Every structure is written in structure tokens, then in C-alpha cells.
Amino acid sequence: MPIRDMTLLQIAQRRRLYYKICRECGARNAPTAEKCRKCRSYNLRWKRREIKR
Numbered sequence: 921m922p923i924r925d926m927t928l929l930q931i932a933q934r935r936r937l938y939y940k941i942c943r944e945c946g947a948r949n950a951p952t953a954e955k956c957r958k959c960r961s962y963n964l965r966w967k968r969r970e971i972k973r
């Protein structure tokens with residue numbers, strides 16, 4: 921039984937993968953960010969990869 925607590929695991933994964941990536945410079949931004957904090961580009965994408973195991 922590898923996973924004991926599914927809820928805890930899901931929260932941990934979300935915390936780790938829940939942020940935005942700038943397409944221009946690749947900087948990590950807060951999930952609430954509208955634009956990049958580094959180059960001020962609005963070209964952000966979600967990093968929201970969920971682990972399927």
C-alpha cells in the first residue's frame with residue numbers, strides 16, 4: 921500500500937505544480953500572477969501537471 925492518505929498526496933502535488941511559467945524567459949510565477957515578474961511579459965502558461973500514479 922504505497923499511498924496512505926490520498927488527500928494529503930493530492931495537496932502536496934498541487935502545491936508543487938500549481939504555478940505559472942513564463943513563455944518568454946521561463947521564470948516561475950505565482951498562480952495569481954497576470955504577468956511575468958522577471959520580464960513583465962503577459963505570455964504565461966500554466967504548469968499544472970498532475971501525477972497519475
Ligand SMILES: [Zn+2]
Nearest residue numbers: 942945956959
Ligand atoms: Zn518572463
